Amino acid sequence: MSNPAPTPPVRDPIRWLNNQPYLLLSLTSLFWAGNIVLARHVGDHLPPITLTTIRWFGVFLILLPFAWPHLKRDWQVLRAHLPLMLFLSAIGFAFNNAISYWAMQYTQALNALLIQSSGPLFVALWSLILFGVRLTGAQLAGIAISLAGVLTILLRGDFGALAGIAFNKGDVMFGASLVSFALYSALMPRRPVTHQLSLISFTTFCGALMLLPFAVWEYSTGAVLKFDFLTLATLAYVLIFPSTLAYLFFNRGIALIGPNRAAPFFHLVPVFGSAMAILLLGEQPRLFHLVGYALVLAGVVIASRQGSAKVRID
Numbered sequence: 001m002s003n004p005a006p007t008p009p010v011r012d013p014i015r016w017l018n019n020q021p022y023l024l025l026s027l028t029s030l031f032w033a034g035n036i037v038l039a040r041h042v043g044d045h046l047p048p049i050t051l052t053t054i055r056w057f058g059v060f061l062i063l064l065p066f067a068w069p070h071l072k073r074d075w076q077v078l079r080a081h082l083p084l085m086l087f088l089s090a091i092g093f094a095f096n097n098a099i100s101y102w103a104m105q106y107t108q109a110l111n112a113l114l115i116q117s118s119g120p121l122f123v124a125l126w127s128l129i130l131f132g133v134r135l136t137g138a139q140l141a142g143i144a145i146s147l148a149g150v151l152t153i154l155l156r157g158d159f160g161a162l163a164g165i166a167f168n169k170g171d172v173m174f175g176a177s178l179v180s181f182a183l184y185s186a187l188m189p190r191r192p193v194t195h196q197l198s199l200i201s202f203t204t205f206c207g208a209l210m211l212l213p214f215a216v217w218e219y220s221t222g223a224v225l226k227f228d229f230l231t232l233a234t235l236a237y238v239l240i241f242p243s244t245l246a247y248l249f250f251n252r253g254i255a256l257i258g259p260n261r262a263a264p265f266f267h268l269v270p271v272f273g274s275a276m277a278i279l280l281l282g283e284q285p286r287l288f289h290l291v292g293y294a295l296v297l298a299g300v301v302i303a304s305r306q307g308s309a310k311v312r313i314d
Contacts, residue, residue, distance in 0.1 A: 142303025
């Protein structure tokens with residue numbers, strides 16, 4: 001009697017996704033693109049500090065049932081690295097998000113996307129200053145190529161329009177949030193070794209606590225939530241996609257390929273933003289869209305390929 005054919009192993013989709021850094025980082029950029037566009041249109045419904053506080057308390061509560069066993073196991077490690085954990089909470093969750101939502105009340109989505117396109121350079125700068133990690137030639141070339149693609153899309157192929165863009169205090173605030181998040185990204189490889197659910201649940205809770213006094217102050221100034229469908233839909237999107245999933249995916253992506261190789265994926269944010277405008281708002285695709293997409297994707301592939309990593313740990 002012949003032996004039966006072996007049963008193929010059942011692939012766990014979550015385990016598979018957890019080891020796909022390029023897909024994880026691409027989805028992160030997709031979720032953040034939606035967040036930037038949405039934040040520009042709901043400023044009069046959701047005060048920025050209140051929104052950020054609800055965002056991180058909500059993420060903590062969503063994750064807590066899944067994170068609790070890991071938090072108990074990792075608690076001593078988290079306590080041993082408490083200063084670093086509190087700092088990551090402040091720059092990656094409290095300050096970064098509150099100031100970016102606040103900035104969107106004063107700036108345009110185009111300006112915010114232009115400023116965000118400089119994210120990889122800030123990550124590279126922090127990595128160099130703090131840890132001596134230098135960009136390789138491939139990483140630098142990839143960032144430059146993808147940045148050219150971003151500008152092609154945002155400026156609609158007219159680079160002369162760059163001189164006509166005016167920046168205001170909202171742009172400065174958004175830039176400060178980007179510098180803060182770049183520092184968070186550069187520090188992530190030096191975080192304590194814990195389960196990623198322990199890390200994100202701890203930092204979101206601490207970030208929300210840091211923001212709570214400022215949310216109370218904001219409420220005292222007369223800035224209150226408007227409870228309507230737009231508010232509820234915005235909170236649902238923000239809690240699930242650019243918060244819970246995006247940070248889990250982003251942290252995992254950095255853990256797998258490092259901050260300098262992950263940073264060029266910032267450039268996918270305006271790509272997805274313009275694609276949303278074409279698909280959802282009926283904008284017509286133009287030649288500059290295709291040229292920009294091709295440049296961004298080529299730059300991301302060049303900068304993030306495995307051979308381009310060069311990390312020095314002292």
